[in-house]
Amino acid sequence: MFDYLIVGAGYSGSVLAERIAKELNKKVLVVDRRSHIAGNAYDHYNEDGILVHKYGPHWFHTNDKKVFDYLSEFTEWRFNYHRxxxxxxxxxxxxxxxxxxxxxxxxxxxxxxxxxxxxxxxxxxxxxxxxxxxxxxxxxxxxxxxxxxxxxxxxxxxxxxxxxxxxxxxxRIPTRTNRDDRYFTDTYQGVPKHGYTEMFSKMLDHPNISVMLQTDYKDIIGKIEFGKMIYSGPIDSFFDYKFGKLPYRSLRFEHETFNQENYQSHQQINYPNDYDFTRIVEWKHATGQKSPVTTITREYSLLAEEGMEKYYPIPKEDNHELYKQYKAEADKLDDVIFCGRLADYKYYNMDQVVARALMLFEKKLSNTHQE
Ligand SMILES: Cc1cc2nc3c(=O)[nH]c(=O)nc-3n(C[C@H](O)[C@H](O)[C@H](O)COP(=O)(O)OP(=O)(O)OC[C@H]3O[C@@H](n4cnc5c(N)ncnc54)[C@H](O)[C@@H]3O)c2cc1C
Known part of the structure; x- marks a missing residue:
């Protein structure tokens, strides 16, 4: 019997699991249909030994000291201004x-x-x-x-x-009148020193937390007992798409490893007018990894079709109206808390999604349990 079933082991699910397990001493089951934790922030060493981000480049940046301090409980940082x-x-x-x-x-x-x-x-x-x-x-x-x-x-x-x-x-894109070439001006910028996945595994390392991977939550409903659910999957899928599908942009990544120390001068180069890809990322610039080889990733943007990863909600009025129909249904459910980029159909930066999970914990969960 678990007090909470948490769907999704990304930031939303993992932050809430950690808070509930540690602060409320409640039992939590985290399920993710992927074979790994960390959601879209997942990073891993590829076959050439280079640390890469599987779902596109994730550069952490925030002015929110509370978020930074919270994540710093689980990682040291490699500070690095994104250029x-x-x-x-x-x-x-x-x-x-x-x-x-x-x-x-x-x-x-x-x-x-x-x-x-x-x-x-x-x-x-x-x-x-x-x-x-x-x-x-x-x-x-x-x-x-x-x-x-x-x-x-x-x-x-x-x-x-x-x-x-x-x-x-x-x-969101600023212009500058000075020579400041930092992409973001936030106080805290960089990547977890040993990678995002390592940070998430520390967050989830608690005796009250169990993690089940390669598991769709729909397959365990009725088989596992739990009190409340925290849901960070797609909101339209939760309601079996009854009002229709919320559209997303997807991405295709083309990775290539070169037998040389570096490929390009910066961690990210954008291509607005040439080629079909939008940008090329060279991971070693961000992670500081030393290796005689280097991996780059070219990124192509496309409409998400059946079976593809959903990356960016498409910011158009009719999509927002469709989301509002699902949100009205979600608001009727007392025992399910919807949280995260897929459940809120909203683009959040990592710090924003952590701030939102911490706020939800403080406002909704810790109060409930004090009653
Ligand atoms: C290409 C790209 C680049 C980005 N770069 C940056 C950046 O540089 N800086 C930054 O601050 N932010 C960045 N972000 C944003 C960042 O990825 C999000 O803020 C973060 O992933 C949101 O966390 P989440 O927990 O809400 O969602 P997710 O990380 O997507 O986690 C949700 C999890 O739920 C699981 N799930 C879904 N349905 C089910 C189901 N039915 N059963 C079980 N599990 C399920 C999914 O498998 C997933 O692991 C980027 C996003 C993208 C798409």
């Missing part, structure tokens, strides 16, 4: 667009943030309140930079014209 280059017009340029991007691209000699701002002011388009992704970008950096840096990348990633995508999709 990305974009291949435009045959050159590797810094992204987010900054002073150096403009100088290198246009052969300018801008030297102060004021000069850079004056450049942006000269090219930006007055769109009023930006209504979509295209307007969001051109209202900041104008048409040319939009076409060179954003349009192709967004089209590859979503197969939707940026005019038809919510403004919020590109609003």
């Amino acid at each position: 990305v280059k974009t291949y435009v017009d045959g050159r590797l340029l810094p992204i987010p667009i900054n002073m150096d991007t403009l100088n290198e691209l246009y052969g300018l000699k801008l030297q102060s943030p004021e000069e850079v701002q004056a450049f942006f002011d000269g090219v930006k388009v007055d769109t009023g309140n930006p209504a979509n992704s295209e307007e969001m970008v051109i209202s900041q950096v104008g048409e040319d930079l939009y076409k060179k840096f954003f349009k192709g990348y967004t089209l590859k990633q979503w197969e939707i014209d940026p005019k038809d995508l919510a403004a919020s999709v590109t609003a």
Whole structure:
């Protein structure tokens, strides 16, 4: 008999399992249909001995000290600012667009943030309140930079014209007037020193926690007794798709190992306009691993079809409306807590999903048990 059945061994499931087992001293069963823990953050050593992330590159970054301190109970860190280059017009340029991007691209000699701002002011388009992704970008950096840096990348990633995508999709990408070439400016940035999977195995290492892998929760319902359920799988699947399927983007990864120390200058290079892939990641730059060989991964974006991994919820109004129908059903269930990127049909960064799980524990679970 378990107090909780937790579906999914990713961040949502593992954080809640750890909190419930340790703080409430309750018995928890975590099930995942995959053959491993850590959800989409899973990393492993490939056949060439290189530590790679199976479901696409995961760079941890946060300003949330509480989240950072919590995860630090289970790992040390390799701090590393994430820096990305974009291949435009045959050159590797810094992204987010900054002073150096403009100088290198246009052969300018801008030297102060004021000069850079004056450049942006000269090219930006007055769109009023930006209504979509295209307007969001051109209202900041104008048409040319939009076409060179954003349009192709967004089209590859979503197969939707940026005019038809919510403004919020590109609003997350900053532009800089100085020379700061960090992709994120968060205080804490890096990767777990010994990898994500190692961090998750420490989180789940508690006598009150049992883990069953390669198990769909639907196959054990009725066979295992439990009190409440915490569900971090897809919300539409929970309700047997009764209102229809929520659409997702999927990814295809092409890995290649080279008999040389390094392949490219940075851990991530984006390709907005050339080739079919969106980006190439070289893992050793992020992990600091030493090896005479190196593995790179090319990433291709595609619509998720039957049997494919679901990666990104597609941010369109009608999808959100469909999600709301499922959410209304979920709200009627007292004994199931829905939590996570698939259950909430929402893109969360890792720190956000940890913060959400910690908040759920504090607000919903620890109170329930004090009553
Ligand atoms: C390509 C990509 C790159 C990313 N990069 C970053 C990054 O650089 N930085 C960052 O902060 N965030 C990044 N993220 C976001 C990060 O992956 C998520 O925040 C995190 O995975 C969410 O955790 P979760 O527990 O909600 O979901 P998941 O990690 O997906 O865990 C859910 C688990 O539930 C299991 N499950 C589903 N259905 C069932 C079922 N029926 N029975 C049993 N188990 C089931 C799944 O197998 C899965 O393991 C990235 C995401 C993607 C897609």
